[in-house]
Amino acid sequence: MRIATWNVNSVRARTARIVDWLERSDVDVLAMQEIKCKTEQFPYEAFEAAGYEVQAHGHNQWNGVAIASRLPMTDVVRDLPGQPGYANTGDPVVEARAMGATVEGVRLWSLYVPNGRELEHAHYGYKLDWLRVLADLTATWRGQPLALMGDFNIAPLDEDVWDIAAFDGATHVSPPERAAFQALLDAGLVDVVRDRAPGFTYWDYKAGRWNKGEGMRIDFVLGTPELADLVAKASIDRMERSGDAPSDHVPVIVDLDLDTELDDDRPMIF
């Protein structure tokens, strides 16, 4: 089974490009982030015509996640249990940043971690709170094949940005953010892509970052040991950053060898 994650930066702005990529890449399950539309606005028909069922979760023009699969999805869950909310003013609102589904006995989450904006911004504290909840949940999800897939908006290592000196005082590389990412690993997850596929996953539209090769590695697939045991291969499709109207992120792909025997008697934990 081939699974992938991709911050598509508006599913409606590049529907054909995404569906074409899915078919061409022989992907079974795609976790999308930043669909930038309401659940009911998702372009379901184009995906269904290509043989993919879609479960989407979007409240408005911001954020939004979805999972497209050509294998049956079960136990679809929207939002993290206990997911913190955010609002610039007024009461916090739980944003559409997480959804889970089970495919072929593998629990998958599509996650869009808050950006953080600036170190002094309330959004930054929100980001850290969000990651704390995710780490606490991760501890309860252990013992099953599970992958957290998405845009984590954190560059864990200095080499994950084009020039660490350019990030002095910036989000995505600050020690608290990196500690929050490490907490996910400490909770039992493994980055199943890093040792198999080097390179960046995101290049800002601004300042010609793509043309200058100035990217960031902020999209990840983090798996439990049970998931990691199934991984045969991983890759980053960096050429998806080129061409006509690309997303600023590219797909991250993981191949799972499901011939490896799974313990079907083990109960799934949500």
Added chain:
DNA sequence: ATGGTAGGTAGCCTA
């Protein structure tokens, strides 16, 4: 060069 671009939306917000 002290900055850019892109999407959703209809005035700006977000990244």
